[in-house]
Amino acid sequence: MGNTKRDYEHRVAQQHEGKISEGLSDSALMVRMVAERVYVDGVGPSMDTPSVNYFLGSVAKGSPSRQHHPSSPSAVWPMVRRSLTTAHFVRDMKAIVCKRYGAPEQLQLCDMPAPVPKDRQVLVRVHATTVNDYDWSMVIGRPRIYRLFFGLLRPRRPIPGMELAGKVVALGPNATRWCEGDAVYGDTSNGGLGTFAELVAVPEDELRRIPPDLTFVAASALPHALELAYQAMVDIGKLKDGERVLINGAGGGVGTFALQLAKRQGCTVWGVDTGEKLKAMTAMGFDRVIDYKQQDFTQLGERFDLVVDPKTKRSARELARALTPTGRYVTVGGDPGRLIALLFARWLGRRNMHILMLKSNKNLDTLAPLLSSGALKPVIDGPYDFHELPRLIRRFGEGFHTGKVVVRVAAEGA
Numbered sequence: 001m002g003n004t005k006r007d008y009e010h011r012v013a014q015q016h017e018g019k020i021s022e023g024l025s026d027s028a029l030m031v032r033m034v035a036e037r038v039y040v041d042g043v044g045p046s047m048d049t050p051s052v053n054y055f056l057g058s059v060a061k062g063s064p065s066r067q068h069h070p071s072s073p074s075a076v077w078p079m080v081r082r083s084l085t086t087a088h089f090v091r092d093m094k095a096i097v098c099k100r101y102g103a104p105e106q107l108q109l110c111d112m113p114a115p116v117p118k119d120r121q122v123l124v125r126v127h128a129t130t131v132n133d134y135d136w137s138m139v140i141g142r143p144r145i146y147r148l149f150f151g152l153l154r155p156r157r158p159i160p161g162m163e164l165a166g167k168v169v170a171l172g173p174n175a176t177r178w179c180e181g182d183a184v185y186g187d188t189s190n191g192g193l194g195t196f197a198e199l200v201a202v203p204e205d206e207l208r209r210i211p212p213d214l215t216f217v218a219a220s221a222l223p224h225a226l227e228l229a230y231q232a233m234v235d236i237g238k239l240k241d242g243e244r245v246l247i248n249g250a251g252g253g254v255g256t257f258a259l260q261l262a263k264r265q266g267c268t269v270w271g272v273d274t275g276e277k278l279k280a281m282t283a284m285g286f287d288r289v290i291d292y293k294q295q296d297f298t299q300l301g302e303r304f305d306l307v308v309d310p311k312t313k314r315s316a317r318e319l320a321r322a323l324t325p326t327g328r329y330v331t332v333g334g335d336p337g338r339l340i341a342l343l344f345a346r347w348l349g350r351r352n353m354h355i356l357m358l359k360s361n362k363n364l365d366t367l368a369p370l371l372s373s374g375a376l377k378p379v380i381d382g383p384y385d386f387h388e389l390p391r392l393i394r395r396f397g398e399g400f401h402t403g404k405v406v407v408r409v410a411a412e413g414a
């Protein structure tokens, strides 16, 4: 069936026995056409059939004032503005799609229908995104227990990616926090994944305004790792001036922010990671670096006031050996079995062992002045091109990155 005004008018007339379509103005017909095309394309409507009919019915029958101007777009547009966003006009986008669990090389760059923001979501044009642990685990489907969240047989949400910086291009019907054109960033892991795409629909509360003077590339590298580091070091670890701090898994996203936070408070900071990263870590400012393949930091006879660990692989008893009597240990992540054991250890009385439960985007607005002034900076691996994502996910998973792997999706000025 064709897509001309006449074809649609004919279909509408058939469906509604001529009751509604008769006397349809151009603007009312446009509403019908766009709404129907959303259904036809399977993009998923934000305006249901009764509300479409309500609009059209009221336009066709009309209030007295509208009967005077039945064909005026201004009579229709305010009514549909909150329901029918520009998202309905954005037909396709490019996205990295994961159809089954396996090697990152099976990921495909596909044309997909653009999402339509619902309720309090906004549609964001993604300018930059990053690779995180979630993406690696979701693509390879391991540890297998994670499939309970990602989908048992294949990923429920086929587009990975959880961190973004970009611009708001459309609003859902009940979104009030942002305007079209606002530059935003955020960790979207609470509101669904999908940032490895040109467009993504995100709950409006999962976004923050990009601080002045930050590029999209720099902003995209902040929300997840900076929050993990800040909440581990400050909110839970209660970092104090001049303390001795050790960061295990220090060369990644969390470690490089944790170092900066500790140095701001005049702390001595040791970092543990693979031998290949130690030179770069020394250049970043770690006072002492250790290769975890050569030495076990719990066996050095050294004591620390705070140990922050994005890669927990040891028991509570072993970890306690590296702590001063008032020392705190905070795990950010690691082997699921070790994390469960730590939880039991805490219940059994090791109150200085903490497990971080991330609160996404919690401190970003408070930290904005430090980010704008450059007092806190992401360490960026990249930026790389969008089509390189499969290779970059492998690079991340195999640990060849330092800091945050950033991918440019749209040009900065776009």
Ligand SMILES: NC(=O)c1ccc[n+]([C@@H]2O[C@H](COP(=O)([O-])OP(=O)(O)OC[C@H]3O[C@@H](n4cnc5c(N)ncnc54)[C@H](OP(=O)(O)O)[C@@H]3O)[C@@H](O)[C@H]2O)c1
Residues within 6 Å of the ligand: 133, 225, 228, 248, 249, 250, 251, 252, 253, 254, 255, 272, 273, 274, 277, 292, 310, 311, 313, 331, 332, 333, 334, 355, 356, 357, 358, 359, 397, 398, 399, 400, 403
């Ligand atoms: N708590 C929460 O609510 C929450 C939420 C989301 C994510 N997470 C967790 O947060 C962590 C993210 O950290 P990140 O972004 O900094 O990761 P990352 O960028 O992958 O950095 C981790 C670093 O640790 C190194 N490493 C690997 N095994 C190690 C070992 N046995 N000992 C010492 N270092 C080791 C890695 O190097 P190589 O691989 O090259 O050896 C890498 O440089 C993940 O564990 C993730 O699961 C937690």
